Amino acid sequence: MQELWVWVGALLTLSILSFLYKDNVFYKFAEHLFVGVSAAYWMVIGIWGTLFPNLIAKIYPEAVRFVLPSLADREADLTFIFPALMGLLLLLRLSSRVGWISRWPLAFIVGTTAGLNLVRYLRSDFIGQVQNTMIPLLVFDGGRLDLLHTMSSIVLFGGVFTGLIYFFFSKEHRGVFGAASKVGIWVLMITFGAGFGYTVMARISLLVGRMQFLLGDWLGLINR
Amino acid sequence: MAMFDRVKNIDRRIIFLCIVLSVIVPLLLDITFTEKASPIVKNIFDKIESLPSGSRVLLSLDYGPSTVPEIQPMVNALVRHLNEKNHKVYFMCLWATGQNLTTITVDSVQAREFPEKVYGVDYVNLGYKAGNEGLINVLLTDMKKMYTTDVHGTYIDDLEIMRPVRNLTGFDLIVGLGGGTPGIKEWILFAGDPGRIPVAGGSTAVQAPLLYPYWPNQLLGLMGGIKGAAEYESELITYYPKYKLKSKPGIKMMGPQAVAHIVIMLFIIIGNITFFAQRAREGKAKGK
Amino acid sequence: MKRQIPLIITAIVGAVLIVSVFIPHDPFGRLGENFSVYFDIIAVFAFILGGGNLIRVHGNRIYKRAQDWPFSIVTVAGFLVTLVAGAFKIGNPNGIKGDVAAPGSLFTMIYDNIFTPLQATMFSILAFFVASAAYRAFRAKNREATILLVTAFIILLGRTPVGHYVTFWLPPALEFFHVPVLANWIMSIPNLAGQRAIMIGISLGVISMSLRMILGIERGYMGEGSK
Numbered sequence: 001m002q003e004l005w006v007w008v009g010a011l012l013t014l015s016i017l018s019f020l021y022k023d024n025v026f027y028k029f030a031e032h033l034f035v036g037v038s039a040a041y042w043m044v045i046g047i048w049g050t051l052f053p054n055l056i057a058k059i060y061p062e063a064v065r066f067v068l069p070s071l072a073d074r075e076a077d078l079t080f081i082f083p084a085l086m087g088l089l090l091l092l093r094l095s096s097r098v099g100w101i102s103r104w105p106l107a108f109i110v111g112t113t114a115g116l117n118l119v120r121y122l123r124s125d126f127i128g129q130v131q132n133t134m135i136p137l138l139v140f141d142g143g144r145l146d147l148l149h150t151m152s153s154i155v156l157f158g159g160v161f162t163g164l165i166y167f168f169f170s171k172e173h174r175g176v177f178g179a180a181s182k183v184g185i186w187v188l189m190i191t192f193g194a195g196f197g198y199t200v201m202a203r204i205s206l207l208v209g210r211m212q213f214l215l216g217d218w219l220g221l222i223n224r
Numbered sequence: 225m226a227m228f229d230r231v232k233n234i235d236r237r238i239i240f241l242c243i244v245l246s247v248i249v250p251l252l253l254d255i256t257f258t259e260k261a262s263p264i265v266k267n268i269f270d271k272i273e274s275l276p277s278g279s280r281v282l283l284s285l286d287y288g289p290s291t292v293p294e295i296q297p298m299v300n301a302l303v304r305h306l307n308e309k310n311h312k313v314y315f316m317c318l319w320a321t322g323q324n325l326t327t328i329t330v331d332s333v334q335a336r337e338f339p340e341k342v343y344g345v346d347y348v349n350l351g352y353k354a355g356n357e358g359l360i361n362v363l364l365t366d367m368k369k370m371y372t373t374d375v376h377g378t379y380i381d382d383l384e385i386m387r388p389v390r391n392l393t394g395f396d397l398i399v400g401l402g403g404g405t406p407g408i409k410e411w412i413l414f415a416g417d418p419g420r421i422p423v424a425g426g427s428t429a430v431q432a433p434l435l436y437p438y439w440p441n442q443l444l445g446l447m448g449g450i451k452g453a454a455e456y457e458s459e460l461i462t463y464y465p466k467y468k469l470k471s472k473p474g475i476k477m478m479g480p481q482a483v484a485h486i487v488i489m490l491f492i493i494i495g496n497i498t499f500f501a502q503r504a505r506e507g508k509a510k511g512k
Numbered sequence: 513m514k515r516q517i518p519l520i521i522t523a524i525v526g527a528v529l530i531v532s533v534f535i536p537h538d539p540f541g542r543l544g545e546n547f548s549v550y551f552d553i554i555a556v557f558a559f560i561l562g563g564g565n566l567i568r569v570h571g572n573r574i575y576k577r578a579q580d581w582p583f584s585i586v587t588v589a590g591f592l593v594t595l596v597a598g599a600f601k602i603g604n605p606n607g608i609k610g611d612v613a614a615p616g617s618l619f620t621m622i623y624d625n626i627f628t629p630l631q632a633t634m635f636s637i638l639a640f641f642v643a644s645a646a647y648r649a650f651r652a653k654n655r656e657a658t659i660l661l662v663t664a665f666i667i668l669l670g671r672t673p674v675g676h677y678v679t680f681w682l683p684p685a686l687e688f689f690h691v692p693v694l695a696n697w698i699m700s701i702p703n704l705a706g707q708r709a710i711m712i713g714i715s716l717g718v719i720s721m722s723l724r725m726i727l728g729i730e731r732g733y734m735g736e737g738s739k
Contacts, residue, residue, distance in 0.1 A: 331615060494647070496651055
């Protein structure tokens with residue numbers, strides 16, 4: 001039985017890979033199957049992982065006795081009717097007539113995300129990053145100037161500074177400002193080059209993983 | 225110049241064939257190399273080594289099948305290391321697709337390789353909860369508001385391992401493993417910084433460069449992609465030689481990785497040669 | 513009412529969550545925590561909405577015999593089989609009470625042998641397109657592109673064992689130019705600098721956008737008729 005499932009996996013893998021030659025009916029089949037299975041997967045995990053223990057068990061614990069007996073004797077918390085109501089209003093989005101009411105739970109979601117993100121990004125991505133950039137530019141090791149670490153600190157500080165200058169579009173990039181902006185572009189090009197290198201590494205890793213499955217689990221040509 | 229034009233306009237399927245061969249051939253020949261941990265990876269290893277025995281470590285498996293080749297080797301190496309140091313391991317996930325992978329990891333590595341460890345005492349699988357960063361925000365103040373049971377439906381306070389833990393500040397280390405959103409960034413922003421909890425990460429290679437700004441003050445270490453996984457595996461083998469004979473998926477993947485990188489570099493060089501040759505040709509034609 | 517109430521909801525919820533960071537005591541602390549819990553629960557309904565929308569779209573295609581409608585049957589069938597397998601925990605060793613992702617269950621079989629190969633392969637074919645795109649488009653046309661190209665090459669070499677063999681012969685005084693060392697330095701210093709500059713810029717954007725949403729200036733999330 002397990003071998004049959006491995007064949008199913010292998011054939012689906014080859015169906016997706018066949019797209020590299022050209023679009024075909026096998027690829028379309030696999031693609032559509034993926035969409036359906038994926039949507040159902042997220043629903044099932046969400047329902048069993050969150051909806052039953054964190055909503056239904058809170059509002060009416062007795063209702064979960066047959067699936068989560070450990071929660072059936074807990075006290076009910078009727079304040080959870082509010083998220084239940086909001087969730088049901090969200091589902092009304094499927095209706096063109098009363099779909100407008102789904103804006104209320106959407107507004108709740110947007111408000112929560114905005115409220116959480118504003119403080120966290122301000123603290124970690126703005127203040128935290130500025131603080132991390134304020135490093136000593138001259139680094140000494142046992143009384144002597146450590147050239148490598150000094151150079152690194154200067155490049156780090158200068159790189160952040162000139163990179164930010166490049167993104168400042170309210171002033172024309174001319175003169176000293178323009179020169180600093182140019183250096184900023186070079187730093188960003190190094191950043192993008194590093195990003196490209198890592199992206200290639202990531203994509204090749206995924207391909208290696210798939211080939212290991214085909215050559216190892218399916219054809220038995222290699223040991224995993 | 226017919227050869228030149230053929231190279232310039234090469235059918236992309238030939239490129240695809242070269243790429244697949246550059247991966248298949250090293251796999252069949254089982255080419256492997258030795259690895260050495262870089263400072264950013266070694267920081268994680270040293271942290272886990274230095275934690276007192278019995279420390280509480282939260283592993284958040286925030287990835288799906290698409291990134292298993294990069295992340296799973298790191299997860300396996302981490303689980304082995306944590307168990308060697310007798311730390312308490314708490315498994316959870318922020319991604320729905322992580323739930324199955326967490327169960328697979330717990331069954332195939334945690335339970336199988338460390339049968340002396342007791343579920344509910346030495347490790348626990350909390351599973352997935354929806355909410356992304358909203359979930360982390362709740363866990364920071366009160367974990368049991370969201371995690372009322374583990375994946376098996378056992379009431380949370382009935383598990384010995386969960387009794388001393390009220391919220392995320394009760395953990396000595398949080399390790400986020402994944403390559404998307406929510407992931408390591410959210411753990412830093414919503415748990416590490418506000419709760420002053422040490423956070424380490426294992427990410428896909430695509431995301432790794434984006435996380436470097438957090439190192440080392442907000443992110444104590446990072447395993448970036450399969451290279452990071454291979455480095456951690458090699459460090460584990462150095463300190464615990466018994467793992468030398470075990471499967472080393474990260475280290476094994478570096479062989480085809482190296483060959484594929486060289487092939488891509490060659491393609492880029494050939495592409496640039498044809499580009500400059502064409503530019504020179506056009507320049508000559510204009511000159512005439 | 514269609515426009516005003518959502519704006520009020522966003523403003524109140526956003527404001528409470530911001531205030532709860534600075535005043536973690538009752539009622540703001542408790543409200544902030546509760547709002548986060550409710551957010552987590554409403555998120556699950558979004559998954560259900562996604563599933564419902566899928567059935568509606570593909571059901572329509574089948575009904576109207578639209579282009580490629582037979583494939584819509586595949587989508588709907590895959591959806592329903594997975595949903596039933598997971599919702600009723602068919603084949604689970606512990607029946608309806610156990611972990612939905614328990615080994616041996618039909619749901620886990622579908623995950624391991626259908627979902628995993630499909631998703632993993634879809635992402636793995638990107639390797640081919642990266643190679644093809646790099647061949648066709650990656651040109652050292654100017655100074656900036658050359659810097660990008662050289663950096664990419666150092667990283668591609670340095671993050672594999674090959675980088676070690678290229679420059680292992682360098683004397684200790686020139687260890688900095690050893691490819692793996694250079695690759696690590698590039699990631700830890702100039703890459704970090706560039707990423708930090710980008711991160712600071714993005715954070716300012718996120719902060720201003722969040723503020724605009726809470727104050728009701730940004731209303732795009734409400735869709736049609738939001739103006």
